[in-house]
Amino acid sequence: MTAMSNPTNADSPRCIELKIDSYAENLAPTRRAVEAFALGCGFDETSQGEIGLCANEALANVLRHAYGGATGRPIAIRLEKMPDGIRIAIRDWGNRLNPMTLAPRDQDPLRPGGIGLICLRELMDEIAFHPQTDGMILTMIRRKQASRRRGRRNRDCG
Amino acid sequence: MTAMSNPTNADSPRCIELKIDSYAENLAPTRRAVEAFALGCGFDETSQGEIGLCANEALANVLRHAYGGATGRPIAIRLEKMPDGIRIAIRDWGNRLNPMTLAPRDQDPLRPGGIGLICLRELMDEIAFHPQTDGMILTMIRRKQASRRRGRRNRDCG
Amino acid sequence: MSERTIRTNLISSVRKNGDALVASIIGEVDLGNSPVLRAALMDLIARHAPKKLILNLRHVQYMDSSAIAVLVEAVRKVGKPGQVALTDLQPRVKGLLEIARLDTIFQITGTEQEALEK
Amino acid sequence: MSERTIRTNLISSVRKNGDALVASIIGEVDLGNSPVLRAALMDLIARHAPKKLILNLRHVQYMDSSAIAVLVEAVRKVGKPGQVALTDLQPRVKGLLEIARLDTIFQITGTEQEALEK
Ligand SMILES: Nc1ncnc2c1ncn2[C@@H]1O[C@H](COP(=O)(O)OP(=O)(O)O)[C@@H](O)[C@H]1O
Ligand SMILES: Nc1ncnc2c1ncn2[C@@H]1O[C@H](COP(=O)(O)OP(=O)(O)O)[C@@H](O)[C@H]1O
Numbered sequence A, B: 001m002t003a004m005s006n007p008t009n010a011d012s013p014r015c016i017e018l019k020i021d022s023y024a025e026n027l028a029p030t031r032r033a034v035e036a037f038a039l040g041c042g043f044d045e046t047s048q049g050e051i052g053l054c055a056n057e058a059l060a061n062v063l064r065h066a067y068g069g070a071t072g073r074p075i076a077i078r079l080e081k082m083p084d085g086i087r088i089a090i091r092d093w094g095n096r097l098n099p100m101t102l103a104p105r106d107q108d109p110l111r112p113g114g115i116g117l118i119c120l121r122e123l124m125d126e127i128a129f130h131p132q133t134d135g136m137i138l139t140m141i142r143r144k145q146a147s148r149r150r151g152r153r154n155r156d157c158g
Numbered sequence C, D: 001m002s003e004r005t006i007r008t009n010l011i012s013s014v015r016k017n018g019d020a021l022v023a024s025i026i027g028e029v030d031l032g033n034s035p036v037l038r039a040a041l042m043d044l045i046a047r048h049a050p051k052k053l054i055l056n057l058r059h060v061q062y063m064d065s066s067a068i069a070v071l072v073e074a075v076r077k078v079g080k081p082g083q084v085a086l087t088d089l090q091p092r093v094k095g096l097l098e099i100a101r102l103d104t105i106f107q108i109t110g111t112e113q114e115a116l117e118k
Helices: A024-040 A045-066 A115-123 A148-157 B024-040 B045-066 B115-123 B148-157 C034-048 C065-078 C091-099 C112-117 D034-048 D065-078 D091-099 D112-117
Strands: A015-021 A074-082 A085-092 A126-132 A135-143 B015-021 B074-082 B085-092 B126-132 B135-143 C011-017 C020-029 C052-063 C084-087 C107-109 D011-017 D020-029 D052-063 D084-087 D107-109
Touching (some): A015 B024, A024 A074, A045 A085, A045 A115, B045 B074, B045 B085, B045 C065, B045 C091, B115 C065, C011 C034, C052 C065, C084 C112, C107 C112, D011 D034, D052 D091, D065 D084, D084 D112
Parallel strands (some): C020 C052, C052 C084, D020 D052
Antiparallel strands (some): A015 A074, B074 B085, B126 B135, C011 C020, D011 D020
């Protein structure tokens, strides 16, 4: 019960930290918490869904790629309310691979892949992978005011 | 980022730990996580709702009573899947008061109070307050097979 | 008695029907937003002084004990028990009222119409 | 080809309509349960070898990319693009298909009837 023994800093901005182990069954509870936290940050329903999806995709990538499918490995998630949005940090102790440095794959629609990262790129305003000596921290920021990136997507679709 | 720095134990049963600070806005994300975790433990929709309500009520009591309304204070929640149910542990660093030792209040329906503890008693199979040197740990267990306690309530209502 | 309406999207509509005031509450109410609901309801009651208050809870998927406490306070403010009706309850909300044994101080009906006719 | 039906409450109903197979999926699908959906769908396709597969997603409030991958695999297994129709999409699911730019390999229709007639 590690989290039971050390108080958080009372001066930090409003935040929630989650620690889960790498079971796919833990994705849904985490996503629900993210969506409800996003609601509390003032995001509308569509945005809540998009933010929850990004958290899900980022965590699924940790499970499948950073941990190569190994279960029972730790993942820490920190949700932070910002004046203009939400910041999500995901910490793993996995293979330290930065997916942003991988070459894009060929685009066969019947062999889809890369959808997870596309979601992060299209739906978040900032994403950054920060390699650690023993794993990775992914940070994602979504602002309430749509950025150019999301503006573009919305024009495409509408 | 305390939770970002220490891996959890890979041998422990499937669990999720949350650390929140004592803002009422954090109740909803936590409850959502609890409900979805309960779904993953095999509870039906009604039971998920009841378990989420108990988590909400227990946390609201920490906010209002253990911390006397002070915001920004830490709370740690641990959700654990058991073979036959769910176990929820809530840790605070508050006033160490054990509400089970308080005398029951008089029953004026127009001055309701005590509903939170009634929920815990009626909807959980086991609840226990464990005073710590610097706060309290509340543990609650709900089993999938209805206990005598919940059986009684159901008869009353039906 | 303030003239300013307290606005919240927890109350989606308000209408008068004779001496009765019918308000629809919407969303999930817990300690995080029940103080807002409280302020808005108390304001409505103060401004309209309804003989009967009918709260449609069809779109309230969730309530905790702090929300229940707001409803009970509304009963006190409107007058005596039975003058506040709760209609269209979701099973979860109904369950909580039963556990709290507060299903008697409210009139609980299936529809707004029923509450208006009683 | 197994004779045993893979049971999951993610698929709420299955019916044949001429050469078409219509199945309703229900729930939220993510990496936690998409392998179960995959097994059940592949089993259905193997046993019925439908000319057309119509998946009603009205009750799918959420899908992640692993669920999308299952749907794409169904397209490969049934035959060529357009032989799998997705109907009654929720906005969230529709949004994900658009982001993934996969709205072309499926037939996307408003209702089952439309999908049957096309
Ligand atoms: N957290 C991660 N750790 C290591 N590698 C990753 C991570 N996330 C993504 N990748 C790499 O990036 C690729 C693209 O990821 P993604 O867009 O989610 O699609 P998919 O997982 O379907 O391949 C993955 O195949 C994997 O090689
Ligand atoms: N976590 C707690 N720490 C300290 N005191 C508590 C705690 N939970 C409950 N209590 C005490 O028990 C009483 C009953 O709690 P509850 O049933 O939730 O009703 P209410 O909060 O409406 O009074 C509270 O008024 C408070 O005195």
